[in-house]
Amino acid sequence: MTGKLLAILLLGSAVLAGGAMYYLQVYGFYYGVVSKPGQDVRLLAIGADEPETIAYTDFQAIDADSSPIRYRACFETDLTPADLAGYQTANDPEPLTAPGWFECYDAIEIANALQTGQAQAFIGAKNIHFGVDRIVAVTQDGKGYVWHALNNCGEKAYDGTVVGEECPQQPETGQ
Structure with a gap:
């Protein structure tokens, strides 16, 4: 027994x-991320150091403090691909998955749109957290998606490789 x-x-x-x-x-x-009108969706112009706000509506986002790459957002914009031509494009963007309950964001659909040219990805901000860039994708019909992705410095820092001089100073962890 x-x-x-x-x-x-x-x-x-x-x-x-x-x-x-x-x-x-x-x-x-x-x-849920509380919307800050006029600050939620920003893109980095070619040659600029600071991102600038673009026109958007219907913003919704989620985040988590457990990881700097858990941020996901959706929005709509009236900007055309021609309007977005002055912004830095992201190299090899890979949308990260979101929880199924965050219905506006589907990483597979976003990836397919990027591959077929129905969407284009831009740098929203560099080093939003150490080694993490904000990526913004906009489809031709005005739907927009945002996620965080490790940049070159982040990949090196998190896999244990020596970071190098081209990366910003890593923040102190307070341990």
Whole structure:
């Protein structure tokens, strides 16, 4: 009888732990981002150091403090591809997935639109967090998507490679 009780206790603990991990990964750490009109969607003009705001509506975003690359956002804009020609394009943009409950953002659809030329990706801001750039993609019909991606410095810093002089100073961790 003691063996059955221990087995049930272990199985119950495993199910609870698995459920808790699932919940924390998909729901627990995310929170809605409060919109800051005129500041939410910005692009980096060619040759500029600071991004500038573009016209947008219907902004919604999520983020999490557990990782600098969990930010996702959606918006709409009236800007045409010709209007966006003066902004820095992103090299090899790869949209990161979002939780299924954040319905406006579908990484597979965004990636397909980027591959077929139906969307173009731009640099929204460099080093929004150390080693992380904000990428903004805009489709030809005015739908926009935002995510964070590791830049060259971030990839080096997080895989343990020597960062080098071209990267900004890494912030102190306070440990």
